Amino acid sequence: MNYFVDENGYYGEFGGAYIPEMLYPNVEELRLKYVQIMQEPSFQKEFQSLLKEYVGRPTPLYFAKRLSEKSNTKIYLKREDLCHTGAHKVNNTIGQILMAKRLGKNRIIAETGAGQHGVATATVCALMGLECIVYMGEIDIARQAPNVARMKMLGATVVPALSGSRTLKDATNEAIRDWINNPVDTHYIIGSVVGPHPYPDMVARFQSVISEEMKWQLKEKEGKENPDYVIACVGGGSNAAGAFYHYLDEESVQLIAVEAAGLGVNSGESAATSVLGNEGIIHGSKTLLMQTKDGQITEPYSISAGLDYPGVGPLHAHLCKSKRAEFISITDAEAMQAGLDLCKLEGIIPAIESSHALAVFNSKTFKENDVVVLNLSGRGDKDLDTYIKYFKL
Amino acid sequence: MNRINNKLQESKKLLSIYFTAGFPTLTDTVSIIEKLEKSGVDMIEIGLPFSDPLADGPTIQASSTTALNNGMTTSVLFDQLKDIRKTVSIPLIIMGYFNPMMQYGIEEFCKKCAEIGIDGLIIPDLPVNEYNDNFKVIFEKYGLINVFLITPQTSDERIKFIDEISNGFIYMVSSASVTGSKNSFGAVQNEYFKRISAMNLKAPQIIGFGISNAATFQQATKFAKGAIIGSAFVNHLSQNGVNSIDKFVSAILKD
Ligand SMILES: Cc1ncc(COP(=O)(O)O)c(C=O)c1O
Numbered sequence: 214m215n216y217f218v219d220e221n222g223y224y225g226e227f228g229g230a231y232i233p234e235m236l237y238p239n240v241e242e243l244r245l246k247y248v249q250i251m252q253e254p255s256f257q258k259e260f261q262s263l264l265k266e267y268v269g270r271p272t273p274l275y276f277a278k279r280l281s282e283k284s285n286t287k288i289y290l291k292r293e294d295l296c297h298t299g300a301h302k303v304n305n306t307i308g309q310i311l312m313a314k315r316l317g318k319n320r321i322i323a324e325t326g327a328g329q330h331g332v333a334t335a336t337v338c339a340l341m342g343l344e345c346i347v348y349m350g351e352i353d354i355a356r357q358a359p360n361v362a363r364m365k366m367l368g369a370t371v372v373p374a375l376s377g378s379r380t381l382k383d384a385t386n387e388a389i390r391d392w393i394n395n396p397v398d399t400h401y402i403i404g405s406v407v408g409p410h411p412y413p414d415m416v417a418r419f420q421s422v423i424s425e426e427m428k429w430q431l432k433e434k435e436g437k438e439n440p441d442y443v444i445a446c447v448g449g450g451s452n453a454a455g456a457f458y459h460y461l462d463e464e465s466v467q468l469i470a471v472e473a474a475g476l477g478v479n480s481g482e483s484a485a486t487s488v489l490g491n492e493g494i495i496h497g498s499k500t501l502l503m504q505t506k507d508g509q510i511t512e513p514y515s516i517s518a519g520l521d522y523p524g525v526g527p528l529h530a531h532l533c534k535s536k537r538a539e540f541i542s543i544t545d546a547e548a549m550q551a552g553l554d555l556c557k558l559e560g561i562i563p564a565i566e567s568s569h570a571l572a573v574f575n576s577k578t579f580k581e582n583d584v585v586v587l588n589l590s591g592r593g594d595k596d597l598d599t600y601i602k603y604f605k606l
Numbered sequence: 607m608n609r610i611n612n613k614l615q616e617s618k619k620l621l622s623i624y625f626t627a628g629f630p631t632l633t634d635t636v637s638i639i640e641k642l643e644k645s646g647v648d649m650i651e652i653g654l655p656f657s658d659p660l661a662d663g664p665t666i667q668a669s670s671t672t673a674l675n676n677g678m679t680t681s682v683l684f685d686q687l688k689d690i691r692k693t694v695s696i697p698l699i700i701m702g703y704f705n706p707m708m709q710y711g712i713e714e715f716c717k718k719c720a721e722i723g724i725d726g727l728i729i730p731d732l733p734v735n736e737y738n739d740n741f742k743v744i745f746e747k748y749g750l751i752n753v754f755l756i757t758p759q760t761s762d763e764r765i766k767f768i769d770e771i772s773n774g775f776i777y778m779v780s781s782a783s784v785t786g787s788k789n790s791f792g793a794v795q796n797e798y799f800k801r802i803s804a805m806n807l808k809a810p811q812i813i814g815f816g817i818s819n820a821a822t823f824q825q826a827t828k829f830a831k832g833a834i835i836g837s838a839f840v841n842h843l844s845q846n847g848v849n850s851i852d853k854f855v856s857a858i859l860k861d
Contacts, residue, residue, distance in 0.1 A: 231704060233661040233730040234755040235779060237764075376667050377657060389660050396759050396782045494705040494731065495658070507679040508709030509657040 214535055216461040216528070222410025223499075225535060227527035230409035232497045235393040239401075240497075242316065244411045250315050251308075251418060263307050264422060267340070268297045270304075272423075274430035274586070279558040286579035289440070290561070290589045291427055293452060300564060300591030301420060301452045302333040306402055308419030310337040313400035320344045320399040324388040326353055326381030326448075327518030328360025329564075329591065330404030335369035345369040348387040350380035357518060360595060378512045381522055385496050405449025406526035409497030413454075413526045420455025427586055428459055435584055442579065444469040445588040446570040447540075448484075448519045450526040456588035457538070467539065469577075470529060471570045473515035474542035484513035485542040486525045487533045495524040501533065516545040516599060517565040519591075547572040549603050552593065564591030565599060609697040609725045610751050610774045613648055614810050620832030621823065621858060622649035622812060623839050624701060626669040627686075628678025629655075630847055635686045636693075637848050643696050645855035651728060651834065654683060654702030661730040663786030665837040669844065680710045684718050691723035699753065701728040712741060716748040726751035726774055734768065753777050758798045765805065772809035778802060778830060780816045787818035787838045791825050799829035823858050 215225075222228050222244070232240055250256055264270040272292040281288045293301040306323075313321060321338050323345070325331030331347040338345035347364055351373040354361055364371050377383040385407075392401045406413040406420075428438040443460055445453035447470045460466040475483035483489060490501040495510060502524035503511045515521045525533075532538035543551075552568030555561050563571060567590045579585055593600065600606065613620065623642050627635050635652070642650055655670035655678050662670070690698065700719060707715045707729065719727070727750055732741070737752055745752050751774035756765050759782060768776060780795055781788075791799075795816075802811060813826040814834035826833040835858065842854045 229736065230733060231731045231736065232733060234733075234760065235661065235757050235782065235784075237733070238759045238761070376664070377671065382658065386658050386660055390663070390784045393661065394783045396757075493708060494703075497660075497731070504705070504709065506709065507681075508706035509674060510705070511657075 218414040224531035227530040284574040294592035306333040318400035324384040328357040335367035348384040405451040407449040417454040421458035423455035424459040440584040450529040452590035473520035482514040484515040487540040500530040519566040562593035619827040620648040622834040624651040624836035626653040628673030629669040632676040641851040645852040656703040720748035769807040788816035803829040
């Protein structure tokens with residue numbers, strides 16, 4: 214089985230570029246050039262140097278002793294929460310801003326839900342001195358005020374998405390419309406492994422630094438590159454794609470993708486796309502998405518804004534359908550408890566997205582000798598308000 | 607022969623009108639179509655509403671949201687249109703996004719269109735290569751014309767390719783933008799209209815996006831076979847309901 218994108222932009226039956234003709238020149242330019250640009254020595258040099266000096270890579274692979282004892286298995290945390298700006302998102306925005314510069318684009322647009330990708334995009338635009346416009350659903354602007362302020366401080370313009378349900382999927386629609394309206398000078402920095410080909414592959418490649426580091430770090434610590442399990446949460450799927458990337462062909466490594474069940478998979482308030490979704494087209498990609506039987510895209514729910522997306526990237530749809538990865542759904546309550554547990558056990562406050570991945574240790578049993586790597590995608594600072602309200606702190 | 611091809615052979619310039627099915631109220635569809643034909647419109651694009659219309663501006667987005675809230679679905683639309691050919695003879699095209707059609711089943715969808723007497727489809731997010739590889743055979747089996755778009759950014763090479771595979775008209779998007787009304791076209795548009803006209807393509811071109819009044823209609827049809835009005839008509843519907851459709855059309859066609 215091939216888990217990498219094929220020459221037509223598909224992962225198995227998922228992917229492609231279902232875009233209006235208006236976007237064709239931009240997406241086609243990117244498709245023809247992205248691999249070549251990424252492989253240029255000057256690109257790699259600049260990318261690696263920024264990841265090291267600016268983002269703070271490599272991020273530690275930390276052996277979580279007390280969590281391991283509690284779960285009776287061997288757990289390593291890949292500390293993406295220690296990246297500059299607080300999550301893995303910046304790995305991708307660094308890569309894409311360098312791509313945009315080489316494509317001669319001087320205006321950057323992005324969508325954001327929780328604001329993490331918006332902040333990561335505003336950050337690299339400040340770094341490079343490029344204009345930055347971030348689309349964000351009107352409802353998300355209200356519930357993620359600190360990240361809106363961060364983006365503004367970084368010099369970005371935050372534009373409210375007023376259409377549809379006024380959340381992440383609509384912010385994505387608005388960003389795509391902006392790109393249609395500004396086809397010449399603008400690059401769209403998508404925040405996850407979603408959208409038309411080549412975005413899912415390009416973003417996965419930029420995030421693949423996560424599993425690249427895991428391999429040599431694990432070799433140092435365990436004497437072997439491959440763990441028994443890799444666990445990551447999935448919103449659109451970028452941190453999971455990065456954590457799985459170099460293990461996709463290592464069939465002995467079991468991959469666990471964790472989705473947000475919200476109030477429960479069958480509650481009507483959920484974001485568990487692999488269970489509730491079926492095949493369709495969202496944001497230019499053929500993948501699994503949550504929709505009505507008439508093909509209208511529905512609004513998901515999760516306490517975690519970063520997992521609140523009605524689709525998954527086409528790679529994940531393929532990993533799910535081919536059973537290469539096991540998909541597990543975790544409710545709000547399970548995630549919040551697991552997040553709090555990590556604070557008490559390891560002194561690490563995780564992002565609520567990452568807390569979903571952590572909750573797997575309460576619902577699945579691992580063997581004592583198993584080596585489990587969990588991708589801790591982000592830190593919980595942005596979620597303090599939610600934690601405070603939830604636990605009445 | 608398909609009604610679209612017959613229409614394209616008439617010597618006059620063509621006016622095509624888009625509206626969103628299920629807007630302003632669920633059951634307006636048939637009466638809007640009949641009134642448009644009576645008012646002298648040459649061709650109609652019936653919009654199948656979608657929750658996430660990527661290529662549309664605020665006016666058509668809002669009408670789509672209302673239509674969906676009113677209860678419009680693919681099956682409801684087909685049901686409303688089942689007797690449309692008893693009263694209407696101009697070409698009818700369904701314009702919509704690919705996902706709702708996919709969920710209905712592409713073959714089923716095309717079959718239903720043929721039964722009703724739909725002549726063609728415009729699907730902005732179904733790319734040319736996917737159509738050619740996977741759906742062309744089905745569309746042709748049911749006698750449906752698929753209409754492709756070109757934009758000011760489309761390369762000459764790609765325009766020639768699209769011309770070759772078009773068996774109806776080419777939908778020429780007037781400017782780099784989503785749908786919406788403009789009051790006039792500038793020099794850039796004129797240049798583009800001229801450039802395409804000079805290519806002497808085999809498929810006639812009909813210009814859409816930004817046509818809103820007699821002035822923009824005339825400017826567009828100076829170079830192209832026809833023009834399509836969408837947002838401006840949807841605005842008219844939201845202000846007047848199905849009343850005075852004839853006034854809207856005659857204001858465009860007046861010379
Ligand atoms: C910390 C963190 N983890 C995970 C996600 C989910 O995105 P993805 O599935 O693309 O990694 C987000 C998105 O905002 C995030 O901020």
